[in-house]
Amino acid sequence: xxxxxxxxxxxxxxxxxxxxxxxxxxxxxxxxxxxxxxxxxxxxxxxxxxxxxxxxxxxxxxxxxxxxxxxxxxxxxxxxxxxxxxxxxxxxxxxxxxxxxxxxxxxxxxxxxxxxxxxxxxxxxxxxxxxxxxxxxxxxxxxxxxxxxxxxxxxxxxxxxxxxxxxxxxxxxxxxxxxxxxxxxxxxxxxxxxxxxxxxxxxxxxxxxxxxxxxxxxxxxxxxxxxxxxxxxxxxxxxxxxxxxxxxxxxxxxxxxxxxxxxxxxxxxxxxxxxxxxxxxxxxxxxxxxxxxxxxxxxxxxxxxxxxxxxxxxxxxxxxxxxxxxxxxxxxxxxxxxxxxxxxxxxxxxxxxxxxxxxxxxxxxxxxxxx
Ligand code: SF4
Numbered sequence: 001x002x003x004x005x006x007x008x009x010x011x012x013x014x015x016x017x018x019x020x021x022x023x024x025x026x027x028x029x030x031x032x033x034x035x036x037x038x039x040x041x042x043x044x045x046x047x048x049x050x051x052x053x054x055x056x057x058x059x060x061x062x063x064x065x066x067x068x069x070x071x072x073x074x075x076x077x078x079x080x081x082x083x084x085x086x087x088x089x090x091x092x093x094x095x096x097x098x099x100x101x102x103x104x105x106x107x108x109x110x111x112x113x114x115x116x117x118x119x120x121x122x123x124x125x126x127x128x129x130x131x132x133x134x135x136x137x138x139x140x141x142x143x144x145x146x147x148x149x150x151x152x153x154x155x156x157x158x159x160x161x162x163x164x165x166x167x168x169x170x171x172x173x174x175x176x177x178x179x180x181x182x183x184x185x186x187x188x189x190x191x192x193x194x195x196x197x198x199x200x201x202x203x204x205x206x207x208x209x210x211x212x213x214x215x216x217x218x219x220x221x222x223x224x225x226x227x228x229x230x231x232x233x234x235x236x237x238x239x240x241x242x243x244x245x246x247x248x249x250x251x252x253x254x255x256x257x258x259x260x261x262x263x264x265x266x267x268x269x270x271x272x273x274x275x276x277x278x279x280x281x282x283x284x285x286x287x288x289x290x291x292x293x294x295x296x297x298x299x300x301x302x303x304x305x306x307x308x309x310x311x312x313x314x315x316x317x318x319x320x321x322x323x324x325x326x327x328x329x330x331x332x333x334x335x336x337x338x339x340x341x342x343x344x345x346x347x348x349x350x351x352x353x354x355x356x357x358x359x360x361x362x363x364x365x366x367x368x369x370x371x
Contacts, residue, residue, distance in 0.1 A: 016066030018058045018101070019073055020051060020088070026079035026112065029147045031134075032210035033175065033203055035262075052091040055101060063100065069128075070095070072106040076132075078121060079112035089124035096125045103127045107170070111148040113156035118163055129160055130168035130199070135175055136189035137182040144175050145210070150189065157193045168247070169195045173231040174203040174223040174266070176214070183231055187238045197245040200235050200276075202228035204251055204266035212264040225275070228267035233279040249273045271317070278316045281359075281370075285325060288361055288368050301333040303347070303362040308338050314359055 024034075051070070059068055070092040077085065095101045105128035106121065113131070121129065135141055136150040153169075160167045169190055173183055190198065205211050205222050214220035223231065228250075236246045250272025257263055258270060269275065285304070293299060302325075306314040315322050315336060326334050337344035359370040 013065070013067040016058065016062070016068040018055055018068060018070045020054065020071065021074040022072055022077065022080070022088075023074050025074075025084075026076035027109070028076075028079065029145060030210070031147075032143070032145050032214070033172065033206070035206045035209045048087045048091055051088055052095075055091065055095050059100060067103070068101040069103040069105060070101055071104075074107070076109040076112050077106040078108040078117040078129075082120065085120060086124070089121075089126070093124040105130065105166075107132065109148060110153040110156040113159060115159065118159055118165075121165075122163055126165070128166040128168065128196075130170060131156055131160075133169045133190065134172040135178070135182065136186040137177070140175050140177045140182055143177050154189075154193065157195060161194075166196045167193075168197045168199065169193070170199045170201065171235065172201055172203050173235060174228060176211075176220050178231075183234065187235050191239060191242045191244060194242075195244060197247045198235075198239050199248045200232050200246060201248075201251050202232055202267050202272070204257075204268055205264040207262045207264055209264075215265050222266035225267040225269045225272075228269070228272065229275045229279050232272070232276045233283065236276055237280050237283065249276045274313075274317065277313050278321060281310075281314050282316065282321045282324060284370050285321070285361065286328075288370065289325075289329060289363070292363050292366065292368075297366065298364045299329070299332055300364055301335070301362075302329065303335040303337065305337050305339055305344055305360040305362070307357060307359070308340065310359060311338055 024030075027034075055068075055070065072088060080088075089104070092101070092104050096104060104124070104126045106126055107130040108117075110131050110133065113129070131153065133153050134144060134146060136153065138150050141149060157167055157169070171186065171190065173186075202223055203211075205215050205220075211220060215222065232249045236249060239246050250269060251257065257268060260268075289299075289302070304314065316324070322334070322336060335347075337347065361368040361370050
């Protein structure tokens, strides 16, 4: 029986995250892009007392309202000295055993996940481990001074899976040396590992990092927002097609980063997740249109029918997808209808709920299910 994955019970409740930032703690070196102290917005190192007090403070009298999860973020948790790990985990584990919280998770490095480290996490009820992988290209990992190889990622994920952990992988598209070749290879290698979820954070250049020096010296050019969207959309689509959940795209927005404080360059965009999803829809439409055209089929009128909840994603922000497609296929008549609208009903004579979750593309007399 996989006792860890049983912790996903009650996920129908809202998620109540109890985060503890452990900036840079446990890291044997300094990655060129990382300034954990700044990203963590000044989060102090958690102590044992903090953990207990913070759990109580977060939960208050809402124990049964949420699925409460303690998360140790920010550093390389399993690379911390063992006694420090124990002192942080003990109060969380006690809360887990007492039924005060539902789960514990941590983030860490792939080379700090040997059998000994995993056994410790397991003994204290940690159910989910997020691994900073960043890339599966060894040249990129070396240039980023990660201090581990892609082979160590494979070993770490496999060991965690054997022990029944939920495994997350964090990727950082756009590191020095990244190109489409390395990106595709990373997508393929990560998908083969079948993690439970992935986070995609296009590289930002933060002050007081080696990457910031490289930008100033002209040795590194960060991704533009458009490039970051394209890379991220490719990764997201690739994983989702393989039933791997992408839980986030883009760095978490903070007031400090929103104000550009500490940001030297890179594709900082608070709406990155939305832009990526919109771009995925554009690519799906293009794929169908290109296949239809390549088959030599007639193409005079195109109609897109979509459910209301997908309106902004399908049409694109500021109707960017609509404009782009109308330009690319200017010989066609384009129509965009929300399901259930009067026009859609009149045109398709369908009931409002008939295609409730689907986006449909009609090209002349041909009907395509877009996803
Ligand atoms: S291992 Fe993680 S926390 Fe440590 S320096 Fe590298 S990116 Fe930062």
